[in-house]
Amino acid sequence: MPESPEVQALVEQLDERLAGCLIHSADLIEFRALKTRARPLSTLVGRAVTGARRFGKFVDLALEEAHLVVSLGRHGWVRWADTERGDDAGRGDDAERGDDAGRGDDAERGDDAAEVAADPPALASLTVDGSVVEFTDAGSWVSLGLWVVGYPGEVPGIAKLGPDPLDAAFSRVDVDRAVAHRRKQLKAILQEQESFAGIGNAYSDEILHRARLSPVAHGDTLTDDELERLFTAMRDELGEAVRARRGIPIDGLKQAKTDAMRVHGRGGEPCPVCGGIVEDFTFGGTTAQYCPVCQGAPSPKGAE
Template identity: 60%
Template structure:
């Protein structure tokens, strides 16, 4: 699932490449992507891009004529350049390793690219393809007068990436709640932009159990969690800045300390091993030695 650091880098690249370009055409391959049926995506044809901004895990393309194309990437959505990609965005078919060293050839048995559900053409030859790699359509597009007309954005809590985000903002969202801290971190109405991966990373950095209730945390633990939340998200945004959009997902995976690292040694040097546990409809990762006092959290069978 795309989260705020990668969506911020995506929005920045789209802004740098598309600002000032006019929309020349829109091809909607999957009709279920359109969420504003009274304002189909084709209504933005002719509009000129004024800028691209991030809103939690969504992004918005502002167009002259006082309208926005808001894109919810959902669980498996993303974007890529198609056609004759603009020079600033073209990356070819090669990938680089995590350190940015010599290119390595793509694996012969790599998964096929996800299907394009919407294609946006801009003057100058730029083509932006919105994709979805899931078994069900999670990508959503809205044509609105203001981003806050999209319910998901209107309900957003404060964003830890915002420099104005304070410990007081954090406490209002978290402190005293009888709910697991991992669930709160992923709750967009509480804190915008965080999903399964970064909540794992935040809780590992804070050395806190993901299933502890926020109401049980002492003030020093809340302070650790606040610092881990802002530090992890802001650090990841800085680290992803400038990475081409076709390499952002790989960069995210490579940067994870515990998320997706099941069976590997704990990066904290405690001698423990990263383990899975069941959370909501998915799995998450943690270090029992660092985070739960050695307690093994349950993992559903099958």
Template identity: 55%
Template sequence: MPESPEVQALADFLAVRTAGLRVRDVDVIEFRVVKTRERPPSTLVGARVRGASRHGKHIALTFDDGRILVISLGRHGWIAWHDDREAEPLADDAPPALARIGFDGGSAMEATDAGSWVSLGIFVVDDPADVPAVAKLGPDPADPGFSRADFDRAFAGRRKQVKAILQEQESIAGVGNAYSDEILHAAKVSPVAHASCLDAAALDRLHAATVDTVRDAIAARRGIPIDQLKAAKTAAMRVHGRAGQACPVCGGQIREFAFASTTADYCPTCQTGRSLLE
């Protein structure tokens, strides 16, 4: 699942590569991705890109006439970039392109989706907040204005598991399954602990880990080619996807726990008082 550090790197890449380019053609291969049927992406032909930005896990391209193309990457979506219109096609094992936007000069971007069901969404709007999922986003830990008050509104006193809150986009924007595992490990908090049961010290650690993990990852991904971001993210994980390996802090064995339609990778020694989650 794309998460804010990688999506921010993607937005930065597109901001540089697309600025000033005019849309030459649009090809929608899978029409289910178009969520604004009265304003399909084909209406952007002739418009010039002014900039690119990130909203949670969503990418927004702003055009000179004020319209905005929002791409919701969903669970398995991503963007592939071609500098040459005649570039070699993607490898056989690459995710399929569901939409393609060509620009004057021959460059093009493809919106891909690697899932077994279509989670990618494309919107043409006047404001990113016209996209319901963007309108509902909570505060973003990457934002310099993210405050302890923002964090407390998301967590303090809630009778809900902290891992679920971290992934709840209405509470904290941009964090998914992988970075929630990393945050909880850094904070030494169990993924199944209820926020209302955390003492002040645990909340302090969780707040610091949330901010530091997201911002450090964004800094680490900066400048990495977009087709290498997934590999860079995987390589940087300390506990997520590392079940059976040694914890980098204590040397204990990292465990995987499946619950509530998700999974968590955690260290029993660091996070659960040596108890195994079942």
């Protein structure tokens, strides 16, 4: 799932490439991806792109008197195509996506091992000056979401976002407000977009490992020192990741994220800090990882 560091690197490249470009055509290939049926993608044709920015995990393409907001979901992404590739570039039909295409409820999603297409189909595309921007989805169900709105706050997921750890104004006060006095597991709090914008399964594992905190410890059990460690880990982990991703081509950002993980996705491997063995555990229908030596008790095995 794309998270804030990779989405930030993505929007910076989109802003550099698209600002000032005119949208010549808009193609919706998978109708389920569009969430604003009363405002189709075709209303963007003829408008110039004025910039791109990030809201949590959302991409916002700002245009003249309109915004195209993109939720990448679990397997969504963006890629470039030459206009010479033709109208069928990057597309896939429902038969190739499987019978589960379009499913969106948690019961049918399963964990991170869900089927992922090697060459994901484009669900929508924009033809701009000299190239095509394709919005893809590699999963077996449609997680990509598109909204054509007057301003980003019209999208419910953006309207409810909490403070963003990558924001320069993010402070210890934000952490105390979201975490302290809450009888809820830390990993769940970190992934709760109303509490902290932009963090998902992978970076919550990395942040808690850096902070040396158990993923299933409750917020109301943390000491002042532990809250300070959590704040510092959030700020440093995500900030370092953004700096590391800058300059990496769009099609290499996801792999760069995977390669940089210390514990997430590395169950059974040695912890790079203490040498102990990183362990897997199930959390909220997904697989997560932690180091029992660095992060201590309670053990999260089987946590939900």
